[in-house]
Amino acid sequence: MKSLPECVRLRESARQLENSLLLQNIKYRLGGLFILAVGAAIGWYFLYEPLQAAKAGAPEVRYSLKAFFMVPFCMVFGLAFAVFGTSLDYRDAERNTLKPLGWALFAVVVIVTAAGFWWFKEQFAALGYVDA
Numbered sequence: 001m002k003s004l005p006e007c008v009r010l011r012e013s014a015r016q017l018e019n020s021l022l023l024q025n026i027k028y029r030l031g032g033l034f035i036l037a038v039g040a041a042i043g044w045y046f047l048y049e050p051l052q053a054a055k056a057g058a059p060e061v062r063y064s065l066k067a068f069f070m071v072p073f074c075m076v077f078g079l080a081f082a083v084f085g086t087s088l089d090y091r092d093a094e095r096n097t098l099k100p101l102g103w104a105l106f107a108v109v110v111i112v113t114a115a116g117f118w119w120f121k122e123q124f125a126a127l128g129y130v131d132a
Contacts, residue, residue, distance in 0.1 A: 022027040023122065032081025039074025042067050052128050061129065068120070072112035076105055 047065035063117045080088050090102035098106065 004080055021086070025087075028085040028088070029079050029083075032078045032083070032085075035074050035078030036082060037078075039071050039078055042074065043071040045073065051120070051123060054124055061124075063120075065117075068117045069109070069113050072109045072116060076109050076112065080105060 022053060046064040050061045050063040080090070088101070089099060091098050
């Protein structure tokens with residue numbers, strides 16, 4: 001049987017570990033919210049504003065192709081981290097590879113990227129814009 005001071009130390013050590021894990025989980029979730037905000041800002045500036053300029057009849061409109069990938073990437077992974085925190089098991093850190101969940105999230109990013117680009121191009125075509 002362990003002495004009382006040793007039990008108290010073990011309990012305190014367990015409590016510190018639990019607090020550390022909780023803090024790590026909160027950091028992941030806040031990071032997810034930050035990534036969502038970055039994705040929203042990129043989408044607003046590089047996609048939404050050019051589309052609004054086109055709808056307003058601007059003679060020339062420029063947009064960033066990189067934003068079509070960055071916005072879905074930030075939204076999918078930001079939402080995943082905000083919802084699941086440290087329990088999001090998407091990669092194998094030892095082998096530096098994605099796990100099936102990581103590949104599934106990346107597939108969602110690719111599909112949303114393609115669909116968003118197609119929709120964006122259709123909107124511009126409907127407004128009478130052509131690629132230069």
